[in-house]
Amino acid sequence: MINLVRNLEIKKGRKFDQVVEGARTVFLRDGYEGASVDDIARESQVSKATLYSYFPDKRVLFIEIASREMKRQADEGAGSLDMTAPPEVLLPIVGRKLIDYMLSDFGLAIFRTAVAESDRFPEVGRKFYESGPMLVRDRITDYLETCIARGELLIDDVPLAAEQFAELCKVRSVLCCTFDMECDFNCAERDRIVASAVRMFMAAYRAP
Structure with a gap:
């Protein structure tokens, strides 16, 4: 099989x-x-x-479905966002969407399966990366470039900054939940993590 x-x-x-x-x-x-x-x-x-x-293999089928579902949700999410909003307004929304998805049962199952199977099935890891982390990076990059054009942010390596923001929003929570540690990431705690991520990001990249 x-x-x-x-x-x-x-x-x-x-x-x-x-x-x-x-x-x-x-x-x-x-x-x-x-x-x-x-x-x-x-x-x-x-x-x-x-x-x-x-x-x-069922795991390969799951990643195929997951990659399609992640892209569908990303497209729907992007369509509901106001790309003209300043980063202080939009980044908290983006960050909360990220952490909510990653901590969902579906999001955690995708992540665990991709990590577990990418050695035997490199295509699984590639599909997960392209439809998950890479897609998120590219969508955030597009938005950050509009902020730079408006003079709101000053960034040399925009794709790197996009990945940094995504990782800041996932700090602590994703690994804790992936390894089934006893952690309570309720709404208030998720908001606190994202708010901290936005503050750190803006401190580093806000235009003078």
Whole structure:
């Protein structure tokens, strides 16, 4: 069942989209651990043999669904943001969206699966990075460049600054939850982390 090749190529065919949509329904409904291959095949209305012909491992299928879902949520989130707002206004909103997503059951499952499987399946790690951290970096970079053009920020390496902001918003919380440590990151604590991230970022990059 498990393909142990170092580089995985996902094969597409006539029922590929059908399998992806069925898997999305099951993963979002039952989570990664609760979703079985039998349930996914049944929801997709295909045989298990057909499912395995596209995705030889459940974890690879999960990352494919996750990458699509992350991009969909990022597109919807970007569409709801006012890119003309100053950084003091918009960055707290962006930061809160980041931490809420990363601490969600779905977000944590994606992160854990990608880290666990990227050695055996490099394609899994690449997909996670491109549809997660890299996409976030690029979206924040676009916004920061508009702030620079308006004279609100002064940044030499904009992509680096975008990654710094994202990491500041994830400090402590993501690792604690990933390793199932007993931590309570309620709404007030999340707001406190993001507010601190914004203050540090603006102290470093606010235009004189």
